[in-house]
Amino acid sequence: MNAFKYYRGSLHAEDVSLEKISQTVQTPFYCYSTAAIEQNYLTFSRALYGMNTMICYAVKANSNQAVIQTLARLGSGLDIVSEGELHRALSAQVPAEKIVFSGVGKIISEMDLALQAGIYCFNIESESELITLNQRAISLGKIAPISFRVNPDVNANTHKKISTGKKEDKFGIPIHQIHSLYDYAKDLPGIKISGIDMHIGSQINQIKSFCQAFKLLREITLKLRSDGHNIQHIDVGGGLGITYCHSNPPPPSPSDYASLIHKYFGDLQCKIILEPGRFLVADAGILVSKVISVKKSTDKIFIILDVAMNDFMRPTLYDAYHEIKYISSPEEGRLHVQADIVGPICETGDFIALNRTIPLPQAGDILYIEKAGAYGAVQSGTYNSRLLIPEVMVKDSQFHIIRPRMSFQKLIEMDSIPEWLK
Template identity: 50%
Template sequence: MDSFAYRHHKLHAEDFPLERMAQEIGTPFYCYSTETLIRHHSVFCEAFTDRDFLLCYAVKANTNQAVIKTLADQGAGADVVSEGELRRALKAGIPADKIVYSGVAKTKREMAYALEKGIFQFNVESEPELYQLNDVASRLGKVAAIAFRINPDVDAKTHAKIATGRAENKFGVPLKRARAIYADAAKLPGIRVQGVDLHIGSQLTDLAPFEQAFHIAGKLVEDLRRDGHDITVLDLGGGLGIPYDQTETAPPLPHLYGQMAQRIVGHLGCKIICEPGRLLVGNAGILVSEVIYVKKGEDRNFLIIDAAMNDLIRPSLYEAYHEIVALEETGANPVTYDIVGPVCETGDTFAQGRTLPELATGDLVAIRSAGAYGAVMASTYNTRRLIPEVLVKGDSYAVIRPRPDYEDIIGLDVLPDWLD
């Protein structure tokens, strides 16, 4: 559910007409809904009512300060995977003791920064990381609270590029080695073992893989407690999917996910952490673009828009589906288009064989469900400027990242002395 709807045949973001926004800002641009962000946070937290629960927003999904701040004001913590994301979370007002640090390649510098800030937990993904974290913490006179990310070898049944819980994936420590690794960690002076962590993938549309992984995690907690470890935290990761294609069966709702999780691991009495990202921000954002040309090919019509793969790479990178709609309901005859951008790549294609009302140069379209892994993965390929991000609240909006000038991009290059 989101807050983008037609009123008098014009698509609005909450109470603001997107056509007017396009006239004032210029296209293309991303637009996010405050109302949707808050609703999604609330719905997920309600799935764990009366539990010791912490929602840690997966910052990588959308790193804009205004988005993080909106969720922070609702009480969200953060799941980060780099020093930069940690700095963004802290600057947006998320307390350090509500931040977990994931990622397979934390550096000594990143570890030291996180330790100095006093984060809640490191999710450790390998034995070399464990020993390096112990060395850094001991040198600083700190103790790092940790959970090991366990690789349960569970098929998440999602896209291969975003599956993270199989044995062949780079993430986590092998389940078979877990008890031995925990035993080693308990002997280290700079380490305090407190939890178990897992994350099996992104955009899961079925609860069955979660259920399988949570059973494994729950049994491991019980085994570790019998081994003498004080396991008080269970980090279930994120990954619950969102509806991109309205014609397909929607993923399970958060309350069903919460009921399942509590049925399987609730008896353990652990503090439960979940790390949703896409679920909070995906359907809270759209990308608005203008039609530049309508081109008739040999056997198809091309709708060429001013947004490109460098603005939204998901269709090119993941073969991802995004619903695309006209900003105005005109009643025009339907036409089937391939919707493409201006970048010099055949992969610069948003959709093929989509039926829309007949469109012309200057008309506007919206690419829906673009709030996650959209602007955050954008680049300046073809020396195209990054596009603005906008946050709507009611009948008002604010530009929360402006469109840079060309000199802002080209000026980052530095000529060596011999070329001056």
């Protein structure tokens, strides 16, 4: 769903003008559409109609509690990867029995909080994690429901930094170790085997990668069941990609994805857990920024924005492509130039786009970066002592600041001066 449309020459988020928001909030800021989040969830869930599923939104994509609550009200569970995300989930009043806990490095305090909360399942990534969780469960008088995350050594054909299913990736347990770990776990007093888990990567645009992974996952599940293990659920992870560049071919649709799940798991009579993140929130968010200046060097034009890599890391970290457009200034009649679109941070790597053809802006023009709702604000920081920027959510004709701009006072208060310097 495209919730960001032009009306009388001005970009609107649902029924709210971005010019109006920028006058109130000041750039840069993230803006999310409630309608787009809701529609994305419904599109995904309706594709799975008739199957026994639990959608667990991957909180790491966008962890703002307003986003979490919007999805939870539609029935979504959550996939978390840290104690902080669990605190956010519980604060947003998401039922613990709809939460799965992923991640390779769960520490004792995280395990304890999740055990006490009564989450649905721990996705276990190693024998040492299993042993520690068993000990913590016994000490707390709890039983920990678990699945083991399998590393299938499947190439997801995505960026190397978001690939999670190849043998050289840090995630999951090699197939040749899986069966012995299930045998070991079934006799542990603090552990209850509940399912099996696999996640091969993010921003996957080829259906064949899912086919390879799901075929292996089915074979492993059948073998585990034949060995006497009660596999009640299969967690297929997430990874369904979206289109960032309009000239690229479309990724598999939710219907394509659902058909594949039904093909490989429809006859196994178990719950299917899915962990979408990017698909639900990426195109529901934009990043709004103002042009500080246009700098012309001997061989380059630099468009310098008030947003930087500390606010939006994806281009620098993943070489990610995002469309960049004006929110109001008409593009007709402007000279089109090839330019680097950069931020004010003292790093050459601080860029939003390189060698991008764009209508030449003027200082003060407001631009927006498309599909910034996933892995945007969650990765932001305060490098160069820059403040965390606001997040805004729109619903119909209303908007609300769901994360205010950080103050310099709060920035300074993060530090503590030792006595010997006072």
